[in-house]
Amino acid sequence: MTDQSATWASEGAEAAGFVRAGADALTGGKRLRARFCLAGWQAVAETRSTDDSPAVPGDDVIAAAAALEIFHAAALVHDDLIDNSDTRRGRPAAHRALEAAHRAAG
Incomplete structure (x- = not known):
């Protein structure tokens, strides 16, 4: 997130705010999909290993x-847009947070 914030900050406040909103959408959760992906890769990598050393995930699987x-x-x-939800994970849904930011900016 920090790298993207720095990259887009020079493009203006709206671009930086959009990057923040994207990062906020990724905040929270259990990361189960990523864990399942890495666990599946690990299971396959270990069965294909020719020695006893543990397989280390590469950049592609990450x-x-x-x-x-x-x-x-x-x-x-x-989903929050379609359902017109106000919150997600105890915070304002992304579209509500962006709405509030636009209202605050006038």
Whole structure:
């Protein structure tokens, strides 16, 4: 998140706010999809291993696990829009938080 915030901060307040909103959508949760992805990879990697050393996940599987979490967060934001939900995980839903920010900005 920090790297993206710094990258987009130079593009203006709206861009930086959008990155913050995206990061907020990823806050919380149990990260089960990513854990299942890594556990599945680990199970396959261990059966293919030729020695007793534990397999270490590479960048590709880490990227896939992160992509699953981002996809799920996007699905939750979409679900909140469709259902017109006001909250998600005890906080304002993404569209409500953005609405409040726009109202506060006038």
